[in-house]
Ligand code: HEC
């Protein structure tokens with residue numbers, strides 16, 4: 146044996162000794178994870194009771210029907226599609242005027258990208274939900290009142306924040322309503338786009354007029370609301386139905402993690418268990434991604450790279466939650482996203498800036514380095530690459546606002562980052578890639594459902 150080999154053997158023995166000291170002679174990642182699960186009282190996700198089938202049937206029709214868009218060319222499913230893990234597969238969505246589905250979708254003439262990533266809509270029927278949107282602009286407050294962009298013009302009778310959310314995509318010009326002067330796919334003037342932006346109730350009334358002109362919708366509304374005379378129906382009834390459909394159709398939580406928490410210790414790989422130990426331990430992830438949905442529903446700053454057109458007066462930047470609160474600490478804050486099925490729902494973050502989970506995790510572990518070295522060519526389609534904001538003063542401002550909870554207790558090795566990815570993958574329900582069959586083949590308006 147030469148000296149080099151001898152030293153190598155010594156090193157291996159030392160490393161093994163350190164490893165044993167580190168986690169006890171027989172302690173496995175499984176043992177450590179079991180201890181964490183017990184200590185933290187981690188429980189498997191509990192699905193909500195199934196909603197009323199008549200409400201779901203109405204909601205299903207509405208969800209896939211482009212009649213809800215001014216130009217009759219966009220449905221909820223365009224951006225939250227069953228074959229795209231309930232998102233659209235794009236960093237930033239393409240709304241009305243666009244054609245095609247998923248990553249292949251093309252922009253219409255004279256239109257712009259939507260400023261924020263279309264989130265997945267899995268498990269939004271859970272009773273825990275108190276917030277909607279990346280900036281929590283829809284919220285259930287402590288007094289049980291809904292806060293929303295409609296202020297005191299919000300209709301009564303909304304069942305939950307998911308139903309409140311469903312009132313707004315139809316009002317957004319770039320998503321569903323269209324621009325003044327637009328002509329719809331049938332060659333008719335777009336009457337919804339002609340309404341003033343401030344007159345939100347008139348948009349909802351206009352939509353009800355469209356829907357109740359279709360006999361099949363009258364029947365679906367009657368079945369869902371047998372005690373409500375047709376003249377008392379308003380768009381909140383449609384919104385409750387859309388929410389019921391989303392809750393019923395996208396209830397996907399049966400992951401290896403779920404099986405593991407229900408007692409099947411072989412459901413997760415050793416690597417995924419190692420990742421879980423890090424997630425709840427040294428990597429500090431559970432400080433924000435908490436509870437069975439893996440979100441505390443708080444808006445927090447992680448200094449995500451800013452890309453795309455930006456939002457409001459701050460464009461090309463997006464100040465996130467700051468728009469709602471005016472609190473400087475909320476500048477660049479976005480709601481902690483839930484993580485069930487996250488491996489299937491890229492690109493990630495509020496603007497889809499990252500195309501791999503590894504990059505997302507590395508960003509969390511060291512935002513300053515990740516942001517300064519962000520490479521748009523690695524993560525974005527060509528038309529968005531130039532939109533990455535490199536202004537150093539803004540980058541410093543973002544980094545100065547980073548949430549103090551974003552502090553792993555030590556540096557992680559590449560193997561540990563890979564283990565975190567393996568844990569996130571273990572949060573995936575296998576049915577996620579098998580949702581094409583939940584789509585209806587036709588909708589009451591007769592508009593096409595298939596291509597987008
Ligand atoms: C053009 C793409 C597009 C269309 C069409 C669209 N959405 Fe979205 N959706 C988005 C984007 C982008 C966001 C995030 C916006 C934000 O947070 O500011 C979003 C957010 C949501 C959320 C919030 C999820 C959460 O937890 O915060 C739900 C639920 C949702 N949409 C459902 C719907 C429904 C229902 C419809 C049809 C009425 C619809 N969307 C139409 C792009 C779209």
Ligand code: HEC
Nearest residue numbers: 428429430433445449479480481482493494495548550551
């Ligand atoms: C300080 C709170 C906080 C901590 C701690 C935290 N995150 Fe996050 N995480 C967020 C926020 C906020 C976002 C969204 C930020 C944005 O889009 O601008 C996010 C986004 C994500 C996403 C992308 C999800 C999606 O749908 O786009 C993943 C994956 C993720 N975090 C995993 C982790 C992991 C793994 C850890 C531990 C290493 C971790 N997070 C620690 C707050 C946190």
